[in-house]
Amino acid sequence: MQENGVDLASSIVLLLGAGGAGRSIALSIAEQARGLVILNRDYEKARRLELDLKKKFPKNIIGKPLSSDSIKKYLKESDVLINSTNVGMEPNQNQSIIDSSLLTSNLTVMDIVYNPVETKLLISAKEVGSKVINGVDMLIHQGASSFELWTGKKAPIEVMKQAALKQLSSGAVN
Numbered sequence: 001m002q003e004n005g006v007d008l009a010s011s012i013v014l015l016l017g018a019g020g021a022g023r024s025i026a027l028s029i030a031e032q033a034r035g036l037v038i039l040n041r042d043y044e045k046a047r048r049l050e051l052d053l054k055k056k057f058p059k060n061i062i063g064k065p066l067s068s069d070s071i072k073k074y075l076k077e078s079d080v081l082i083n084s085t086n087v088g089m090e091p092n093q094n095q096s097i098i099d100s101s102l103l104t105s106n107l108t109v110m111d112i113v114y115n116p117v118e119t120k121l122l123i124s125a126k127e128v129g130s131k132v133i134n135g136v137d138m139l140i141h142q143g144a145s146s147f148e149l150w151t152g153k154k155a156p157i158e159v160m161k162q163a164a165l166k167q168l169s170s171g172a173v174n
């Protein structure tokens with residue numbers, strides 16, 4: 001987000017998904033953003049995450065069930081949309097978590113799915129002029145953090161990124 005010039009402090013973020021990756025993203029976003037809405041298919045997980053985060057961050061955090069109505073309602077009030085669900089991931093790359101007619105140019109849209117690198121959601125977002133961020137940057141940075149913790153050495157981020165993109169574009173990753 002920072003590398004892509006997103007000002008989280010002034011942003012309301014709509015996060016779709018509250019699985020393993022969604023929870024870790026929610027923690028970081030709750031720390032930095034103006035507000036966070038979490039929508040998950042299994043409402044219990046969204047509600048639990050909302051309550052866990054509110055213990056630490058006394059700000060605007062909401063957890064609701066994921067539905068076409070809830071996406072429509074909360075997307076209107078959001079500056080950043082993050083997909084942390086599996087929807088759109090290989091072999092279901094023809095699926096998108098939201099209807100493309102809801103996307104607008106003033107949104108930043110991030111999809112953490114990295115295979116394919118450009119998901120159906122990101123293709124639609126690009127078409128309407130949204131700023132888009134794919135899942136490769138997150139993949140690289142979480143790998144770089146692990147590398148640095150394990151080895152004590154600085155991670156060669158650009159080398160890692162080029163290697164990941166090469167593998168992903170060759171179809172070797174499933």
Ligand SMILES: NC(=O)c1ccc[n+]([C@@H]2O[C@H](COP(=O)([O-])OP(=O)(O)OC[C@H]3O[C@@H](n4cnc5c(N)ncnc54)[C@H](OP(=O)(O)O)[C@@H]3O)[C@@H](O)[C@H]2O)c1
Nearest residue numbers: 017018019020021022041042084085086089112135138139
């Ligand atoms: N870029 C990166 O560095 C990075 C890192 C980690 C993961 N990822 C990607 O992120 C995605 C999620 O990974 P995860 O580890 O968080 O998986 P996970 O713990 O299994 O969570 C999956 C999430 O997707 C939701 N979901 C699955 N199918 C859905 C559907 N048809 N409709 C609506 N929601 C659906 C689940 O909702 P329910 O709770 O209702 O089942 C849950 O919120 C994967 O595509 C993974 O490759 C990327």
